[in-house]
Amino acid sequence: MPLWWTHICLLLWKDVFTYQFRRHTFVTMLELLLPAFITYVYIYIASLTSTSAARKDSRMDTDVFVWAASYLGAVSLESDNLISMEGDDAYDIEQPPEAFGGESLWPGDVEEQSAPRPDAVYLKIMFRIFPCVVSMCMIQPFLVKKTASELCSGSKELMVINGLSEFMWWLGGFSWSFIILLMGALPAIVLTKTQSLLPRSSILLLILGVGLHCASSSFFSLVVATLVPRPAVGLVTMSFVVFGSLVAPFGLASFVPATLVRGSTLDRFMTLCLLLPNVAFNYFLINASDLDYHGGPGAQLFNVGRVGLHGTSVYRAVHAMCGSCLLSVVLCWYLSRVWPHSYSFPEKFYFFLQPSYWGIWRSVNLPEEGLGDIKENATLFEPSREQKQAHLVIYKLSKVTDPLYLKHYIINNVTIKCFIDSITVILGRNGCGKSVLIRMLAGAIKPSSGTAFFDGADMRTNGSKVRPHIGYCPQNSTLIPFLTVEENLLFIAYLRDVLQPSERDSIQGEEPRSAQIDDLILTLLTQFQLIDQRESLASKITYAEQRRLQVAMTLLDNPLFALFDCPTEGIDTDSRNVIWDAILKSRPQTTVVLATNSSDEAEILGDRIAIICRSLISCCGSAIPAKEIWLAGS
Template sequence: QLKTNHSVWEQLDLTRAMVMGEAAVVEIDNFPRAIILIYLVIAFSPFGYYLAIHIVAEKERKLKEFLKILGLHDTAFWLSWVLLYVSLIFVMSILMAVIATASSLFPQSSAFVIFLLFFLYGVSSVFFALMLTPLFKKSKHVGIVEFLATLVFGFVGLNIVLLEDFPKSFVWILSPLCQCSFLIGVAQVMHLEDYEDGATFANINAGPYPLCISLVLLVLDSIFYLLVAVYLDQVIPGEFGLRRTPFFFMKPSFWSKHRKNYKELYESSINGSLSFSEIVEPVPSEFQGKEAIRISCVQKTFRKKGETVEALRNLSFDIYEGQITALLGHSGTGKTTLMNILCGLCPPSDGFVSVYGHRVSEIDEMLEVRQIAGVCPQSDIHFDILTVEENLSIFAAIKGIPQNDLIQEVQKVLLDLEMQPIRDNQAKKLSGGQKRRLSVGVAVLGNPKVLLLDEPTAGMDPCSRHIVWNLLRSRKAKRVTVFSTHFMDEADILADRKAVISQGMLKCLGSSLFLKSKWGIGYRLSMHIDAYCNTEATTSLIRQHIPAASLIQENDEQLVYTLPLKDMDKFAGLFSDLDTHSHLGVITYGVSMTTLEDVYLKLEVEAEIDQADYSVFHSQQAQEEMDTKSLDDMEQSLLMLSEAKAPAMSNSALWKKQVSTIAKVHFLSLKRENKCVR
């Protein structure tokens, strides 16, 4: 140094040491940096957490399946959620990239490269949470699992960058985990910060583990998670909805949508349908050939606490266009199960159900049914945070009603159901009856050809019930209306045909007059009596005229007798004698015909007897005559398929409308929920 007059230390300072050979991954041996890596991994976890719990919560409320019943495409449902959270991640990624490059974390790196790394990881974390949602039925579980999975996989990725001798082959095996790919990318950025001029597009391919590989892996992970999420949603059995077979995508029918042979479909339905028998009233000739809904030998079983429960037993009958059909029965008789089958919420265990020739147990055919159907489920389905008018507008858009007609259609429904005074009220603040009216309003939007209403007037006051009745009567022509109820007066007034279901079996089907004359107990003679009434003498007098009269109710103020229909010609003589025998203590009397409720109660008693010997009933059903409809009638039914209402929009336009509409709903819900929290 003294001879050359040069500083050795300056030369040593300019000397750079290089390690021969490259490690499998970038090594991070700084503990503070390891903490930063873990923080960055979980930074986007809240987005996945809230996305997962919101989607599963909608599944719990049956909202997702109801939206699908209205015609919402699966891809539109998924994309609406993705758009919302990707937008939030986009904003957060910009902020994080600006902070990281402006601070001492990544001061030399390109802000855009850092943004790209953060954004792609955020998107992949959202799709990762999306992939978990089909596996869970409870929202509180999926959120916890999503966070723990992110944390665990984050520590796995941390081990990759910390261990010097971590096998490179394992890195590729763990590449489907977005947390690992992201941490390797961040570690590479730190390496470039230490030994290069930071992470830029110029050196994106440099280093022991190029940053471009991490970016590509994050993109591939997102695609992989999305495909798995859609697949699991299609095949995992749930409480509601139809499910595909595990290898559905390998079937030619999935890729080539060809028109079904509806002639064969109807022939198979006819061969298994119930013929007109003593429990089924023949329909008038003008309805022959107008079978819109065909139910043939339908059975539905459930597993409950290790036991098999039969909800429906060999149910067979037809429902006609231009008529209102009521399903009668008390709770637990199978009405809702049958409605769920008609809506596509659950498939029958056995048998055949078709709506205008489309089998409801086939997913692709059920999509055709949903284009012409309006559904009011038993539970109220709506968006709580939105107003009545906003709910109707949202559901109208999902159904594909054109924007030019949407406002007019919403106003018409508000007017028909007299909901103008509550149009600006939030759905969650409505009373039970008002919520039911809103559900009915959603069902009738777009004037669908098929209306399926499960106890539509439950919880309504008498005035609201009459409003709904008038609406259904006004829309009866050239449409199919099916509703379930346990209000006998409602069925008697509103329905053209009543199907009484008990113990999952069809007990009778026909008009009120048919049911009353077939299963009625005759007339009721009600007497208002005083304290000195001679019951024995009164009964003796009545039986002098009508020997088959029976005393069914007796108290201090009233006597009630049943009088057979066949003895109606003897009523005049009986009434004359009652008027002359004033000493009997009868103050007033009156005669009324059998009510539908009397018929129902009588059938319930018979059903309890039949329950003890179901096998006999089953064999009798199997031996009934087959329907002998002519070929001309069948062809007339087939022609009705062409009359079904076509969707108001093209498929692509409807899909775009649904995506934007559902995304708008999610945004409004998020905005108003935050406002409520404040």
């Protein structure tokens, strides 16, 4: 099975099966059944209202006559008290003049209407389809809230570092939203087809319109989630956007003529309005209902270009929804880089013009002696006593921010060598740049200059090959909150593609991969004292337990390189000892880099300590001399 297919299945399992149907079963069923229920109730009430109105008008004691406009078909007077009509439209019923006085009269199949003009006909159509459209759009704010929560909490960043490409994450978010919206919309559309709203329109054309609406709404929800700073803000913002786009046709009807000149200013304004998915879908249903309302063949492939309200048509609405999809994809790609979440650094607004974005980097001039002989740039430097090759070399790594073009170095020209079977500790006060350095090594942030070599592989040009061998524990918990402790480990295990069985193992009848992963997870749960919390949601356990789980996910498959960013900050002594013990046990087969602001933790765990101060490495050496320098404040 290809890895990309495994990742898509994992994301759908996480979002659709687990989040929607296991954790929020009642809410999901309500979201899926509400559109069909509201549509059915509206159709039923409308049928009762029309029947009672016809019965009431048939008992009128006064005579009536029909005033019909020329565009509504022919009206002929067959006798003194009988009127015949052609067409399926609605007409005004008014008091007749004295010449038509006499016995009471009611023409068959006639409905009352405020005024016989196109605006009134379209207004009636709008009210007919409004409940159906509203019910299909009610889910969108909750989609934005869920997507924004992953962006703001750092869950997306954790998935990307553990082997998921950014494209696959966005594709998974779109697929989940599209499936949920489509499952809720299709029953409602079937009801409109089988009942009285759109009886003659093509069912394939309606499904096409609904599919495009679900796709454009999903992409638009991703755009809104990218812009908002918090999930709650996303929920409120999307609610206002949905409400505004739903009532837009009613507002436009008050100042935009029913017919527009192609290419006029108002026509261009309508084109911009149609880029909102809900507005385009509204006009799609308005024009389809208009074709059904006049007794014609309904919306079919041969008449989708018929111009209706405000110069729109079914064909134009379909094109607008396709354009909305394309525009939303471009905005997601651009805004996710210039307006990032999770404490990431925004890229320049012209980032796509930079060669580094396309993988073209300036070459790094290495010493002729090779990576193993690179000199570290600490002011106080103690050479390593071990005569062996460095597995991780951080070489002239820098990160610069330039607000208003005033350069500020967060990390400045850092060079460090890290060895296997040893723990390198980055020690520094809060705000000195430790976390930025660790995140650059993990691939979460692009460096401004310099690079790092993992077993000789440049992380800039071979990031996709290096990343599967890196375990990363961020400073803040980035767990998936609606998954249990065991499911978080299971998700990361399949995401990192651990314990991939070879063909030889399968031929010899080795234990299935799923059973191996289950045994591995059980071992980790026992080691990190989480066996009693295995069925608890990650959001419900204590902070110390969350940190233990985060470290367990980092060391899940014994990575070649393990990066820890303050793993024991703010937790109790017992949990800290469990984490320390796990890190020390991983040392023989892993190159460990640990950032901390605790000199005691650095002394206990560190084989080599690099002190970072004012974005520079000021000291690098063994634990005792480095701690003395740290305590002296130099």
